[in-house]
Amino acid sequence: MNEASGVYKFAGVGELAETVTQLLALGLQYGTELGRTSGRQSKSGLEKIEQIILQQARDYLAEVREGFILSVRTGQLAQKSELRFLLDRVLVDWNAFSQELGIDATDEPLSESPDPMNYVNQTRQHLLAFGMAAIALGQLPKLPADQVTFPYSYNDPPTYSDIPAPNSPGAMLSRIEELEQMTWRLMSGDLQGLLNQRYGALRRTYGFFEVSAHLARRETERFGIKRHSSQIALL
Numbered sequence: 655m656n657e658a659s660g661v662y663k664f665a666g667v668g669e670l671a672e673t674v675t676q677l678l679a680l681g682l683q684y685g686t687e688l689g690r691t692s693g694r695q696s697k698s699g700l701e702k703i704e705q706i707i708l709q710q711a712r713d714y715l716a717e718v719r720e721g722f723i724l725s726v727r728t729g730q731l732a733q734k735s736e737l738r739f740l741l742d743r744v745l746v747d748w749n750a751f752s753q754e755l756g757i758d759a760t761d762e763p764l765s766e767s768p769d770p771m772n773y774v775n776q777t778r779q780h781l782l783a784f785g786m787a788a789i790a791l792g793q794l795p796k797l798p799a800d801q802v803t804f805p806y807s808y809n810d811p812p813t814y815s816d817i818p819a820p821n822s823p824g825a826m827l828s829r830i831e832e833l834e835q836m837t838w839r840l841m842s843g844d845l846q847g848l849l850n851q852r853y854g855a856l857r858r859t860y861g862f863f864e865v866s867a868h869l870a871r872r873e874t875e876r877f878g879i880k881r882h883s884s885q886i887a888l889l
């Protein structure tokens with residue numbers, strides 16, 4: 655993955671984040687009410703295009719997780735308990751990922767030598783995805799009030815300043831897992847249930863995609879990339 659493709663990857667993730675944010679905003683504004691009892695939904699799940707968008711978000715978050723696994727170092731861990739947590743949650747993923755990269759140790763030689771550049775490009779893409787997500791999580795508490803669109807905010811003006819940025823590898827992994835889990839739950843289409851029962855996680859997930867889109871809008875012009883118009887518009 656050369657420099658130009660990395661820039662377009664950045665822009666593509668920004669557009670995906672903006673579409674996810676607008677998708678959730680529309681659903682929350684017109685399909686939910688804070689405190690309302692979750693009743694039977696008028697539809698069994700989200701429309702097909704919404705499912706596709708959320709699946710793309712899940713694919714991106716999978717890349718974020720792989721990038722985290724590649725970048726974490728035991729020297730970054732402040733406590734042994736955190737190291738145990740990371741090992742328990744990451745080692746299984748790393749074993750699978752090392753086989754995917756072709757770096758697992760085996761007694762039998764490979765019948766064909768894979769192209770090492772494919773592995774390098776894949777690794778770079780995972781690290782780029784993680785870097786983008788890490789920056790977004792770090793900037794989330796600093797997002798200006800006029801950029802916050804989460805419909806059910808208890809603050810006036812609205813803010814994400816109460817959401818701490820991850821300050822350790824363990825905290826980062828927990829946030830990545832929460833994003834993955836919430837995106838999977840969003841595919842059920844039960845926004846009202848999530849608003850009532852998982853308000854904090856839903857708000858943090860919404861904020862993550864919102865700040866990712868904000869950062870991409872701010873930076874793509876500097877990169878000289880013309881962005882496509884949003885596919886979903888707030889009414």
